[in-house]
Amino acid sequence: MSKEIILKQVEARNPGEMEFHQAVTEVYESIKPVLDQNEKYRKFKVFERMVEPERALYFRVAWENDKGEVQVNRGFRIQMNSAIGPYKGGLRFHPSVNISILKFLAFEQVFKNALTGLPLGGGKGGSDFDPKGKSDAEVMRFCQSFMLELNRHIGHRTDIPAGDIGVGGREIGYLFGAFKKIQNEFTGVLTGKGIEWGGSLIRPEATGYGLVYFAKNMLETKKKALKGMKCLVSGSGNVAQFAIEKLIQSGAVPMTASDSSGYIFDEGGITQEKLDFIKDLKNNRRGRISEYADKFKSAVFTPVEEGATSNPLWSHKADCAFPCATQNEVNGEDASHMAKNGVLLLAEGANMPCDPDAINTLLENHIMYAPGKASNAGGVATSGLEMVQNFSGMSWTSEEVDQKLQGIMKNIHDNCLKAAEKYGFGNNYMAGANIAGFVKVADSMIAQGMY
Ligand code: NDP
Numbered sequence: 001m002s003k004e005i006i007l008k009q010v011e012a013r014n015p016g017e018m019e020f021h022q023a024v025t026e027v028y029e030s031i032k033p034v035l036d037q038n039e040k041y042r043k044f045k046v047f048e049r050m051v052e053p054e055r056a057l058y059f060r061v062a063w064e065n066d067k068g069e070v071q072v073n074r075g076f077r078i079q080m081n082s083a084i085g086p087y088k089g090g091l092r093f094h095p096s097v098n099i100s101i102l103k104f105l106a107f108e109q110v111f112k113n114a115l116t117g118l119p120l121g122g123g124k125g126g127s128d129f130d131p132k133g134k135s136d137a138e139v140m141r142f143c144q145s146f147m148l149e150l151n152r153h154i155g156h157r158t159d160i161p162a163g164d165i166g167v168g169g170r171e172i173g174y175l176f177g178a179f180k181k182i183q184n185e186f187t188g189v190l191t192g193k194g195i196e197w198g199g200s201l202i203r204p205e206a207t208g209y210g211l212v213y214f215a216k217n218m219l220e221t222k223k224k225a226l227k228g229m230k231c232l233v234s235g236s237g238n239v240a241q242f243a244i245e246k247l248i249q250s251g252a253v254p255m256t257a258s259d260s261s262g263y264i265f266d267e268g269g270i271t272q273e274k275l276d277f278i279k280d281l282k283n284n285r286r287g288r289i290s291e292y293a294d295k296f297k298s299a300v301f302t303p304v305e306e307g308a309t310s311n312p313l314w315s316h317k318a319d320c321a322f323p324c325a326t327q328n329e330v331n332g333e334d335a336s337h338m339a340k341n342g343v344l345l346l347a348e349g350a351n352m353p354c355d356p357d358a359i360n361t362l363l364e365n366h367i368m369y370a371p372g373k374a375s376n377a378g379g380v381a382t383s384g385l386e387m388v389q390n391f392s393g394m395s396w397t398s399e400e401v402d403q404k405l406q407g408i409m410k411n412i413h414d415n416c417l418k419a420a421e422k423y424g425f426g427n428n429y430m431a432g433a434n435i436a437g438f439v440k441v442a443d444s445m446i447a448q449g450m451y
Contacts, residue, residue: 004028010051017100019327023107023352024051026359030434033423044450046442053106055079057153058099061127063145065138075146077125077153077161080106083444086157087123088113088380090164093171095130101327102126105164108351109380111437112373115412118384123159125150131166132286143174151179156187156390162383163192165326168238168283169204188390191383200386202401203379208242208349209402210378210409211322212250215347217413218368221427224344227251230318232343234258234311235325236282236289239349239376243322244275256313258325259289262303263313266296310334317341324349332357339365348372359430374412374433381408 003011010024028047035041057077065071076099079087089109092102102124110122127146131139154161163172172192179189186198193199202209216226229252233240236257244254253269257278266274274296281287293301302312310333314321321343323330327350335358338346346362347370348354354362354369362369382405389395396404412433419439420432 004032006047006051009048014100014103017103019100019104019352020107022356023104026356026430027107027111027434027438030425030431031438034435034438037423040446041442044446046445047438049445050081050110050438050441051107053078053080053103054082055153056099056103057125057150059149061129061142061146061149063138063141066135071142073127073129073142073146075125075127075149076102077150077159078102078106078123079153079159080122080124081110081441081445082121083441083448084114085119085121087159088120088162088383089122089124090126090162091167091171091175092124092126092164093129093131093166094126095128097126097128104327105351108373110441111434112377113380114437114440115374115415115433116377116381116384116408117411118381120380120384123161124164125161126164126167129166131171136170139171140174143171144178147175147178147182150175151182154179154189156189156387160188160383160387161190162380163238165237168192169194188387191386193386198386198390200382200389200401201396201398202405203382203386204238205242205245206382206401206405207239207376207379208244208324209246210381210405211239211243211324211347211349211375212246213378213406213409214370214375214413215320215322215345216250217410218345218347218370218429221417222344222368226320229253229320229344230255231320231322232256232313232316232318233322233324233349234263234313234329234353235323235350236278237325239379240322240324241275241279241282243324243349244270244278245272247322248272248275252320255316255318257289257292258313260304260325261288262290262301263311264289264292264299264301265313265316266292266299268298310337314338315341319344321346322349323353325353326350327352328355330354330358332361334358335361335365335367338362339367343367346370347375349376351376363428368427369429371430371433373437374416374429377412378405378409381405 416432425431
């Protein structure tokens, strides 16, 4: 079947940007009926405009390591779409970061932010800097150099970055300190700040907690509950840690966690005490997940096997799966294993962790599937709540923020189903998320004229 002209144009104009092509193709396939039925979107070339960033920044970041050697990294900020609010989206520090990955993430962010119901545009940024193995002083010097350039492009009413892979509380602190020093202003220019200096309660927990709230809403449509369900979780960073925590609190049995060196399987379940060990290991000691199996004899560590065609983490018998590490970490073979093992539901904590084969396999096997732009939107939604608190000078309690987060996740869930049904996609959450996000942004773009 010949590829649609729009997709061919995207491939031709963005050569070699595989992740970006993948994200655009997925959205386009869902919104095609919307374009077919609405002449205004075709006439104003809304989709063609959406795939071009409003602005893409690319800059040098030079810094000095502890040995006094000069290091050179690349910094990026993709300001993708500001039709419904200022650019908003995380910063990723990881050696794999490139323009394709950041454009895919920024593109996804536009739809995700629209789904939250908050006035947030979409952006994403980061660097190929690897915080792993660096001292605190090296991370600080890198963050200061990165912000020396980024500061002139962001602002609390223009573009409000947050964390992502490799950017947690420590990095946000150094970035915020540098911005404040350069601009001589204390404003909510970043979210994910420390609670004593403008952060929101529940922001660290929000992506993982929101993911589990979304899964609960999905299960409720089948009159099921998480209690007693065996769960597979990948990753051991921010999203994975709080997904595991909320699963434990919900009476489910999270059995796995991973990092880029391998995964642990703990059949009896990761308890709160064991999770506290993971948090200390990853957030304070910055160690490897294999140490979990050294500490707890009930667990088995399996290292990553070079050249393996599937990830054994996903081949354990379970009821629910929550990929929370990185993009394209679940492929068609992994999804077939889940189907054979009777997995009922997969909800994405990471951005685009399922590749297109995996998504097709899940849907063909009637496994309930939630795309990250819906199921992991709790993080950015709570960043939005942090912004509201910064603007108003108020601080809400944990209970207040958590209540709002639960309400937002329920709305996103229901809006996905409503949009999917309206355009004949039944209960396909992916189509619903893409359509609901698209319509809101597209209508705003048309209303604001051509630019
Ligand atoms: P963290 O840096 O806290 O954790 C990332 C985890 O994923 C680590 O366990 C890391 O292992 C693992 N990982 C990263 N890259 C790879 C890789 N290439 N192969 C195998 N494992 C890998 O990041 P977050 O938890 O914040 O983010 C995880 C995912 O969730 C990302 O896709 C992010 O975009 C998404 N997300 C995050 C949000 C947030 O609020 N933080 C909001 C919405 C989505 P290792 O330490 O070995 O690298």
